[in-house]
Amino acid sequence: MKSKINTLSVIAVACLAATSQMAHATEVFRLEGYGPISRAMGGTATAFNVGAAGMMANPATLSLMAPGSEFYLGLDLISTDIKVTNQVTGESISSNTHSSNRGPYLAPELAFTHRNGELTLGVGAFAQGGLGTEYGNSSFLSRAAGGLNTGLENSSRLLVLNIPFVASYQVNDKLTVGGSIDAMWQGLNLNLLLGAGQVGSLIGSGRVQGSLLPVLGGLPDMRGAHFSMTKNEPLASGVESWGFGGRIGMTYKVSNETMFGLDYAMESQMNDMEGRATLTAIDGIAGQIPLQGAIKLRNFQMPAKLDLGLSHRFNDQWMMAVDVSQVFWEHAMKDISVGFVTDSGQTLDIQLPQNYKDQTILAFGVAYQTGNWTLRSGARLATQALRSETLLAVIPATPRKHISAGFSYAFSKDDSVDFAYFHAFEESMSNASLPNTADPIQTTHSQNNATIGYTHRF
Template sequence: MNVQKHIIGVAVVCGLVTHTPFSMATDVFHFEGYGAVSRAMGGTAVAQDVGAAGMMTNPATLSLSPDVHQLMLGLDIVTTDINVRDRNTGESVSSDDHSNNRGPYIAPELAYTQRVGQWSFGVGAFAKGGLGTEYGKNSFLSRATGGANTGLDNSSRLLVLDIPFAASYQVTDDLSIGASLDALWQGLNLDLLLGADQVGSLIGSGRVSGSLLPVIGGIPELQGAHFSLTKNKPLASGVDAWGYSGRFGIVYQAVPGTKLGASYTFKSQISDMEGDATLTAISGELGQIPLSGKIKIKDFQMPAKADIGISHQLTSAWTVAADISRVFWKDAMKDIKVSFQANGGGNMNILLPQNYKNQTILALGAAYVLSPKWTFRAGLRIASEALRSETLFAVIPATPTKHATFGFSYTISKESRVDFAYSHAFEKKMNNENLPNTSDPIQVTHSQDNAVINYVYRF
């Protein structure tokens, strides 16, 4: 029992301290599957045994594992290729490693499960998702209205950490039900320059309020405003908050070799992210006017999600799986709500429009057992677009919608194996020429490569 408590403690602590950043995937701010087995099969996980990581999609699948104890340790490694082009001038800038804030992106995967009679229990620490961009200080994104080069950063980093406590109960040989209660932590770094025309558009549409509004509006030759809520360190965020979510699921073996599954993840309940920030007004006459204060990002939530899936064992060697997911982004991501309180007095509230659409995702996967030591997997994941082009931000380019995946498992011994998965997000382009989220028309091009490696120990 002491060993089990130690393992659980290590999993939670490692998850909390490994706040390294990572970028978007097919599912906007979410990874396209958790654990190397699921990721290699296109993210399918609703109706098959994908190991301890199954608690992140359908906790009822924990009952499918034959192992009494299972420990999984792993890493996600993400590299991105993001480019933003000014369609008026032809200038472009790539997101790169300009500081300690950004990639290459590494995120933890840790989990432990235990079977007790008809019950299976699990705890884990997973990077649920996030985003990361770094455009530096010298691109056109750092140029205010009127052509002023501000030398101010444009960048982002969001990390969402999920710590599920899961349980599954095997009702009959064919039916299992499961649920989890998840602790969530999210942290955000953001540097964002808005030109005077963008600020004016927000004011004109009633999206700015507060006692600082007439002060900012009265600055002579206002050329823009810049928000900075960033800690330029690998293990810190400018604003952060804790909250919770949960999910429940069911797995049913309809006929021998065929399993059906369904799960539902609840919308998160995370507190407002809070921290220190600097609001800098840019004046053509007075230069840069910084105001230090406290900032809140209000009601920034992860969406509810419904999943259904099927898996079928074609032969003793071949297994295929398919999942369909509906992600309810529309309810979770209407506006980014920013509230700034200056240390010297005065406040400003801003609503940055996002208006995400609900998203439908199809995941397909196949596995082939070549030998007792080797299993190979491949998959495809296709999603509808959640972002709207007219509200695209250069620092939030969550645009990829298609992934191809493959991977393998290598059995080292009866107790241990290594799982590996690689997924490629195909290049996606999106244009925005609309205020207030961009000043000049922009085109964002985004592709990325993800790899996952897990070590699994069964005892």
């Protein structure tokens, strides 16, 4: 058993290293569910068996699996439709594939579990979430103050990867408990232009400090500043870090037909993301002045999350599930804190305000089984975590209304395939406030997700 888990750990890391792209998250930076069974049922996963992917939701559900071993391999394909409109000029730019590290976005999932008696152990590799935009270098987002075209990129790509090590225990016929410790990796690519008005607003509110500030302020015709911390590669990121997370959970069988579930995921404990970057000062007279140096993104964490769930089986064919979740974004995402040190030792510290709100999510799903087929559908509704006055064009993580559908087909008692389709309805948000936008903007964001998974039991 130990050798199997060690082998799967190596495979998990290799699978994540082979990730070709990363998904836009559908609830800020988090995926709305894990595995096609959960995803087809609106992302519900707290109080019924969703297979090995349960280790990313409620680890206690692994005790609902059949005795023996199970291998799971899955893939997410995510296609987005994101547009930003300048509300002064009427110009629009869509996020498209302008470089090799952008969409369509693929995220693999891999897991192994083994149940022996009351104890179930497992290890997996999952994409927890992320974000991606690509606006190119010729839109209004690439113009500095005074309409100066810079030819500089505006883009983003955040990846958050989890490798959970999980244990679940069936205490008695009614109660199961479980927990996991997750190794976590996150990486960020970011190209961001701040106009002179944005820089001035940040300085005026005390959000910019450092020995480089008077140097930039001494330029004859300062028009803006551009940060570039990016690697145009499938997985490598401009800044990255390792850390850990974890979760605990339980299920309780209220009756033979009804089950209650509860789980809590801790806020991640990630090291500061570090790497190399270029700060380009843009001046109307001196032109572009690139400064190379080391950059650090401080205390960028994934939020804590609490789920309550209920499932009910009406008969051998029909069952339903409901989850209510609270995601604690307010504590995790107050500012984007950037520290930059040039190769000559000059410093610049910037705090971009975010001030996210806690998010409440209601998810619902139904399933119908007939023969070797199981048909599923669901819906999901979340409150908005982003505030319009701090919206950034490169972080339009606004969708909050979803519908889903999917199916499972059992080729035998040992092999099955699962599929889910998830649609995020278009969500619009406007921002006319400094410092996170130079001109009033409106973003619109919708997307379609497809998830497929294969399970082998032995």
